[in-house]
Amino acid sequence: MRHRAAVSHPAEPAPGAFPNRAVLLFLATRPAFLSVTLVACLIGLACAHRSGASIDWTTAVFTLLFALVAHAGVNVINDYHDAESGADAANTKRLFPFTGGSRFIQNGVLSAAETGLFGYALLAAVVPAGLWLAWQAGAGLIVIGIAGLFVGWAYSAPPLKLMSRGLGELAIALGWLAVVVGTDYVQRGSFSVLPFAAGVSYALLVANLLFINQFPDHDGDAAAGKLTLVVRLGPQIAKWGYLLIAILSYTWLVAMVTIHALPQYAAAAAMTLILSFTAARELIADASAPDELAAPIKRTILATNVHGLLLAATLAFAQSGISA
Template sequence: MLKILLGVSRINFLTLTLACMLLALAFSLYQGAVLQWLDLVLVLMVALPAHISVNAFNEYFDFRSGLDFLTTKTPFSGGSGTLVAHPQQAKLTLFLAWLSLSIVMVAGLILISRYGWPLLWIGLPGVLIIYTYTQYINRSPLVCLVAPGIGFGLLMTLGAIWVLQQSLVAGAWLLAVIVSLLVSNLLLLNQFPDVTADRQVGRRNYPILLGLEPCAIIFSILHLVALGLLLLGVSLAWLPNHALVALLSAGVLIKLIPGVIRQHSNRHALTSYLGLNVFFIHLYLLLLSAGLFWAAW
């Protein structure tokens, strides 16, 4: 059973949530916040179960729709394949999704009791995205593009900073937008190998609507904008000069962007770039966190 739960949770993808939380912690300490361990634990109790819940709902609904039987799985797209191999565990997966979402709501209510009802502006949209992402959001191209980024950036990362720092300054919003761009781009590229299967079950995303070549250009622009925002933040003194260490990650784009543009339609060749994209996003966030910790200490 544990293997099933870990599979439908996509446990190996939860590092993205941890990277976002590390960034929120680093920025809060840079701003002079005093770490409250209870708040940090509660923030993690919202963030990690939220990611697990959206993954489990995605596994369940993609299994029910038949999509998982149509996709060619890669290590980064096409689902975990857990329910294809163990279809009898579908109800367990749905239970995990609802249980995780319940933990999110309980931990969120505790935070609201500590810091006030305005946190609902983050909590309610987050719960809505978790449940509707697979069934509804994937049928609207623009919402499908921005929803993952909003979830991880403008809700999860910004919300964590709000709790840890108890205020939101310009730099916090800028970091949230950077995370939003990176995560939306992560999901955008992961849609490339699944275009044919996604179209068969009625999904409507930009790779389906516009084609892979234009989306490869959009992908490239979003990553470059995410780097450009860092330069903007430092130039406006919203972020410290130390944060420029994150520009070291730009070296990965020298291989990633041309590779995606060149191999956008070659599923086999594209797989390595899916992995490189995951590496770039994690590296950017970790280096940015390191720069903020450096500035704080």
């Protein structure tokens, strides 16, 4: 179902604003959100370093580059399918640039066809790079890569449309855990418990970022039949889900430190619970008032990135011993 585009915000992209085609395409990927993939790669590299692996900076750089390209492709494909469903066009309560997509299609900067072609081209570009990295590191990376690309595609694309089935948060958590595990695997050449132990708390916070972004988008998603968790549960029930996911994240971190799966200093990443719980309090108070959610969304972005950076730093440099 298609919907007429809502009036654009002055800060949103407009036709003719990007005379440089490369800049236009870069901005269409929603680059501000790519930081969560950068941080996930840093966690994976820190895990490998902590276990005594010698970091190969050529493969490390390629891993980071193509993880970012894959994330960019998922973002663009999400824009394409949200345009096809009418969800973004119907979204009049969006908080740009955080929710409601990039607005490149709705504001006439790119056509839907151009956007879809660009998104799938980005994902296709990852395949040869992934095969080369698998040749360097081991066949296990093929499994991780296929799983990651499949989840990224299935998140938005029919027939699965995981986000529309209330499975978006699970898909995001699995996808970003795969980034941590895959980055570690490229350096280590084998699977290890450590990146799983380190990655889960971060992946859950990334999922919470997706989750809180659904609240301003609720009405547009509902009108287009995009049945996210927030649409299925309603804002007043769903708002408690944010707090639950945050509690699960920090509980996992503390548990991993307690059983010595992570170094003691990794508990420093739990300091970001102040940001997450403050955002949860604000969301609980204003779940049905989209205009009031910019602050908790920003806090969630900050909590996620700082949490991951603290994890990476403590894994790389903390001296308390753990087994590899």
